[in-house]
Structures are given as structure tokens and as C-alpha cells.
Amino acid sequence: MNLSRRLTAEFIGTFFLLAAVVGSGIMADNPSGGNDGLALLANAIATGAALTVLILIFRPISGGHFNPL
Numbered sequence: 001m002n003l004s005r006r007l008t009a010e011f012i013g014t015f016f017l018l019a020a021v022v023g024s025g026i027m028a029d030n031p032s033g034g035n036d037g038l039a040l041l042a043n044a045i046a047t048g049a050a051l052t053v054l055i056l057i058f059r060p061i062s063g064g065h066f067n068p069l
Contacts, residue, residue, distance in 0.1 A: 009062040013054050017066050020050030 024046035028039040055064035 006062040009058050010066065013058045013062070013064065014066045017051060017054055020054075021047050024050070 021043075024043045028042035028046065051066075054066065058064045058066075
């Protein structure tokens with residue numbers, strides 16, 4: 001596969017990963033009712049699920065190596 005297609009897939013995957021991390025952090029804070037442990041657990045589960053889905057989607061195109069740096 002060509003390099004531009006792989007780089008585009010990595011960029012899109014990293015964007016969605018960052019959106020999932022930020023979104024899960026915001027959404028976990030609302031229903032936790034001030035319980036930090038519950039918010040952290042919800043954030044970790046949502047982020048892990050999003051990362052799993054993104055890797056499965058982009059693995060055939062670019063290998064699914066997301067690096068937000």
C-alpha cells in the first residue's frame with residue numbers, strides 16, 4: 001500500500017482515539033456522582049473499547065499503530 005494512504009489512516013485513527021479519550025472523560029464524570037473510582041473505571045473501559053475497535057478497523061490498512069504524539 002502507498003505511504004499516503006497509511007499515513008492518512010494513522011491520522012484518522014489517532015484523531016478518533018483522542019476524541020474517544022476526551023469524550024469518555026467528560027461522560028464518565030457526569031453519571032459518577034463524584035465517585036472518582038467509578039469515573040476512572042468508566043473512562044478506562046470506554047477508552048479500551050474504542051482503542052480495540054480502532055485497531056480492528058485500521059489494522060488492514062496501516063497496522064493500527066496509533067501515536068498521539
